[in-house]
Structure formats: C-alpha cells, structure tokens
Amino acid sequence: MKKALLLGESWTTHMIHQKGFDSFTTTEYVEGGQEFRAALEDDGWRVTHLPAHTIETHFPSSPEELAAYDLVVISDVGANTFLLSRAVFGRSEREPNKLEQIRDYVLAGGGLLMVGGYLSFSGIDAKANYARSPLGDILPVEVLETDDRAEHPEGAPVLVQAPEHAALGGVGADWPALLGYNRTRERAGAEVLVRVKEDPLVALGTAGKGRTGVFTSDMSPHWAPPPFMAWSGYAPMWRALAGWVAGEGSGVAGG
Known part of the structure; x- marks a missing residue:
C-alpha cells in the first residue's frame, strides 16, 4: 500500500464580534484537504494527516x-512551523531540523509535493519563507522572497502544456479557472506541465x-473554486501527480 504524509492544511480562526457597545469572541478550528485525501485513499493510498499544530510533536x-x-x-503551512518548536523558541534547545530531514529524505529517494496556499x-507577506530553507533548492521551481x-x-485561465504526461492522469487540457496561486519562477532542468496565466502551476523535477x-x-477553496473542486479531473489529476512524485511512471500517460 502506498503511504503519504500530508503536512498542514489546518487553521484556527479567532473572531471578534462587535455589536454596538458589546463584543464577544468565538474560535473555530478547521481541517482542509478532505477532497485531496479522499482522492488518494480511493486509489488505495494510506494518508496520514498531520495538521499544522501537530507537526511539532508528531x-x-x-x-x-x-x-x-x-x-x-x-x-499551506510555513517553514517556521517546522523550525520553531516550543523547545527551540521557548527554551533555546537544539533539535533536528525537520526541513533538512525532508530534504535528505528526498535525496535518498523519497517524493516531495508542495501545494500552494497563503x-x-x-x-502572504513572504511569511511562508521557503526560498532559503533546506527545501528551496530541491523544488522544481524557484521560490520568490516577496509576497x-x-x-x-x-478567474485565472489554466494552460496545459503536456496533457499526455503521466503525472496529469489523462485529464485533458480543459481545466476550470482558478482564483489565485503562488507565483514562482521555473527552474532550469525542471518540467512545467501546466501554467496558470504565464506562471508554473504543475512542475516536476528530480533531486x-x-x-x-x-x-x-x-487543493481546496478559496483559490480552488467550486467548479474546480467538482471537476471530473480533480481526483485523477491528484492521483497521477502524487503517484509520479512518489516514483511511479516516467513520462507520457500510461508510460
């Protein structure tokens, strides 16, 4: 059975409700990526999800x-979550660098997929900060150092440049528009399979x-609007992309 570790895709929202003179607060915790997990699990994957606040301990x-x-x-979880545990930030203790561990895992033969988000x-405000992290040089795109x-x-139109590639699952070239994305620069030697506007959307590389x-x-709202989430190619695309990054196939669909 193929195994995937999903890191991030969770958030807590703390709201202040002001009603005239009075106010009160509410807090909501949400886990995203359910459709992504379902797409992989329906294809026989075992997906372990570590929400952002559990990365420190689990x-x-x-x-x-x-x-x-x-x-x-x-x-959708920034580098600081991997680097600044309570031991490091609060007690100035040394501990292994989790991003270095992920880099070394990839160099030894593992697969790494980064999915966009704030x-x-x-x-946002360059707070994710992966450009100069241990992962910055192994991704198939160059990460910016600004927001x-x-x-x-x-709606940003999607241009599929290599519809026959195995990593796209044969879903064709007609993709729904997206409401936003992270701008990156393509890296020499990498493959850009899909673009959104003029920028990379799906890119592949080796390390x-x-x-x-x-x-x-x-992988879910808000940048992925309802037509994208309901698109018949949603699950096949994620399965194929995950499979390719995990080491399956080598090129054209079915290859």
Missing part, C-alpha cells in the same frame, strides 16, 4: 520513520534519487 522522529512514506505533501512557497500571491477574482513536484494553487 513529525516522524527518525529518518527510518520518514522513509516509510512514499510521498510527503506540504500544503503559507506555501513564499506566501508571491497572485489573486484573480475574475538526488528522489522526485519533487509542485501544484502552486490550492
């Missing part, structure tokens, strides 16, 4: 434990013995 404790996964997926790549969000409320891939928009 991230694999050894290279061997991490190597048990065929694929690591980072989605805290992916560079992210990289491209917001397109009018050491492993593979890397990116999908620079959301």
Whole structure:
C-alpha cells in the first residue's frame, strides 16, 4: 500500500464580534484537504494527516520513520512551523531540523509535493519563507522572497502544456479557472506541465534519487473554486501527480 504524509492544511480562526457597545469572541478550528485525501485513499493510498499544530510533536522522529512514506505533501503551512518548536523558541534547545530531514529524505529517494496556499512557497507577506530553507533548492521551481500571491477574482485561465504526461492522469487540457496561486519562477532542468496565466502551476523535477513536484494553487477553496473542486479531473489529476512524485511512471500517460 502506498503511504503519504500530508503536512498542514489546518487553521484556527479567532473572531471578534462587535455589536454596538458589546463584543464577544468565538474560535473555530478547521481541517482542509478532505477532497485531496479522499482522492488518494480511493486509489488505495494510506494518508496520514498531520495538521499544522501537530507537526511539532508528531513529525516522524527518525529518518527510518520518514522513509516509510512514499510521498510527503506540504500544503499551506510555513517553514517556521517546522523550525520553531516550543523547545527551540521557548527554551533555546537544539533539535533536528525537520526541513533538512525532508530534504535528505528526498535525496535518498523519497517524493516531495508542495501545494500552494497563503503559507506555501513564499506566501502572504513572504511569511511562508521557503526560498532559503533546506527545501528551496530541491523544488522544481524557484521560490520568490516577496509576497508571491497572485489573486484573480475574475478567474485565472489554466494552460496545459503536456496533457499526455503521466503525472496529469489523462485529464485533458480543459481545466476550470482558478482564483489565485503562488507565483514562482521555473527552474532550469525542471518540467512545467501546466501554467496558470504565464506562471508554473504543475512542475516536476528530480533531486538526488528522489522526485519533487509542485501544484502552486490550492487543493481546496478559496483559490480552488467550486467548479474546480467538482471537476471530473480533480481526483485523477491528484492521483497521477502524487503517484509520479512518489516514483511511479516516467513520462507520457500510461508510460
């Protein structure tokens, strides 16, 4: 059974409700990526989800434990979550660098897929901050060092450049528009299979013995609007992309 480790895709919203003189607060916790998980699990994957706040305590404790996964997926969680645990930030204690561990996992033959969001790549106010992290040089795109969000409320058209590639699952060239994405620069030697506007949307590369891939928009709302989530190609695309990054296939669909 193929195994994937999904890191991130959760958030807590703390709201202040002001009603005239009085106010009160409410807090909501949400886990995203349910459709992505279902797409993989329906294809026989076992998906372990570590929401953002559990990365500190539940991230694999050894290279061997991490190597048990065929694929690591980072989605909408910034580098600081991996680097600044309570031990490091609060008590100034040393501990292994989780991003270095992911890099070494890829170089040894693992697969890494980064999916877009407000805290992916560079992210909002450049807070995701992956450009100079240990992952910056192994991704198939170059991460910016400024706020990289491209917001397109009018809908950003998608251009499929390599519809026959195995990593796209044969879903064709007619994709729904997206409402935004993270801007990146394509890296020499990588393959850009799909673009959104003029920028990479789906890109693939290799690092050491492993593979890397990116999908620079959301796996779920808000950048992925209802037509994209309901698109018949949604699940096949994610299955094929995850499979390729995990080491399946090598090129054209069916190859």
